[in-house]
Amino acid sequence: MKGHAWTGRGVVLWLGIAAWLLPAGLALALAIGDPGEFASDAQRTQYQTLIRELRCTVCQGETIHESNAALAADMRRRVYEMTREGQSAEAIVAFMVARYGDYVRYRPPLQANTALLWASPLLLLFTGGAVWWQVIRRRRGQTARPTFTAEERAALERLRRGD
Amino acid sequence: MRWRILVPLVAIVTLLGVLLLGLGLNGRELPSPLVGKPAPAFTLTALADPETRLTEADYLGEVALVNVWATWCSTCRAEKPLLMELARAGIPIHGINYRDEREAALRYLEISDNPYRTIAFDPEGDAGMEWGVYATPETYLLDAEGVIRYKRTGPLSRELLRDEVLPLIEALRAEQREAAS
Numbered sequence: 001m002k003g004h005a006w007t008g009r010g011v012v013l014w015l016g017i018a019a020w021l022l023p024a025g026l027a028l029a030l031a032i033g034d035p036g037e038f039a040s041d042a043q044r045t046q047y048q049t050l051i052r053e054l055r056c057t058v059c060q061g062e063t064i065h066e067s068n069a070a071l072a073a074d075m076r077r078r079v080y081e082m083t084r085e086g087q088s089a090e091a092i093v094a095f096m097v098a099r100y101g102d103y104v105r106y107r108p109p110l111q112a113n114t115a116l117l118w119a120s121p122l123l124l125l126f127t128g129g130a131v132w133w134q135v136i137r138r139r140r141g142q143t144a145r146p147t148f149t150a151e152e153r154a155a156l157e158r159l160r161r162g163d
Numbered sequence: 164m165r166w167r168i169l170v171p172l173v174a175i176v177t178l179l180g181v182l183l184l185g186l187g188l189n190g191r192e193l194p195s196p197l198v199g200k201p202a203p204a205f206t207l208t209a210l211a212d213p214e215t216r217l218t219e220a221d222y223l224g225e226v227a228l229v230n231v232w233a234t235w236c237s238t239c240r241a242e243k244p245l246l247m248e249l250a251r252a253g254i255p256i257h258g259i260n261y262r263d264e265r266e267a268a269l270r271y272l273e274i275s276d277n278p279y280r281t282i283a284f285d286p287e288g289d290a291g292m293e294w295g296v297y298a299t300p301e302t303y304l305l306d307a308e309g310v311i312r313y314k315r316t317g318p319l320s321r322e323l324l325r326d327e328v329l330p331l332i333e334a335l336r337a338e339q340r341e342a343a344s
Contacts, residue, residue, distance in 0.1 A: 057297035071297055074288045099295035101196045
């Protein structure tokens with residue numbers, strides 16, 4: 001096996017390369033999430049929050065943070081630029097909603113056409129609670145101690161004594 | 164005991180009804196908040212001439228279509244014969260060349276037909292974001308005042324033109340004539 005890559009020195013070499021590449025990969029992943037310099041930590045936080053709250057309209061079901069579609073990159077860039085300009089989170093969300101509609105928000109606003117959506121967890125909880133209460137009530141009725149007549153009581157007593 | 168049958172039955176029928184409704188919806192088609200609003204502002208260079216500037220003001224004065232397209236978008240290529248028919252029928256069409264390369268777009272138009280009256284070159288998608296573009300081709304119908312009256316995300320079809328776009332163009336043109344007289 002002389003000259004093969006998997007000799008002792010070869011393994012060490014490959015492990016070395018892997019150990020060297022791993023942080024590089026991590027740095028790259030971080031770089032995608034963070035486009036550049038911010039004037040303050042508050043701005044960085046605002047940017048990082050917003051890109052997780054805005055939906056990529058082409059790749060529905062992904063935020064612009066997760067998506068690598070060209071449009072998502074454009075939207076991240078715009079969020080970055082507007083954040084750097086000192087615009088508030090509300091202003092940036094309003095900017096996106098004016099162009100792409102409410103759909104662009106991952107957290108839908110509470111308004112007439114989303115009322116049912118917002119109420120649905122409560123409705124589900126209420127329905128579940130009602131069903132649960134019904135079941136409990138019925139079961140409690142079943143496990144109540146049966147009432148015996150004097151005759152039955154006497155029969156039971158005889159059975160217990162083993163007559 | 165009648166409830167034990169009736170309640171689950173009603174629940175299942177309701178659920179099936181909602182699912183059936185959902186089947187008929189197109190999840191990719193989002194309502195545009197821009198319909199009813201003036202055409203968003205932009206400043207871009209003309210595709211054929213980097214020295215010429217184009218803005219939304221170039222679309223004013225007549226009922227017109229604005230079509231967002233790119234050479235990398237195969238659906239746009241498939242849609243173009245229909246745009247040619249519209250252009251030949253005298254409907255002005257303005258193009259926005261979206262996230263494309265100038266040379267590629269010019270070469271493409273050189274070897275095939277060009278239905279566009281003006282073409283704005285938008286390599287970074289700046290105007291695209293102002294116009295809420297997310298899936299090319301997209302087509303907007305503007306009235307003479309430059310207000311967006313209709314938007315189609317995805318390719319136009321003969322059915323769409325017959326049922327929605329052409330009747331609306333007729334109505335808007337009648338509106339314009341009335342305003343002029």
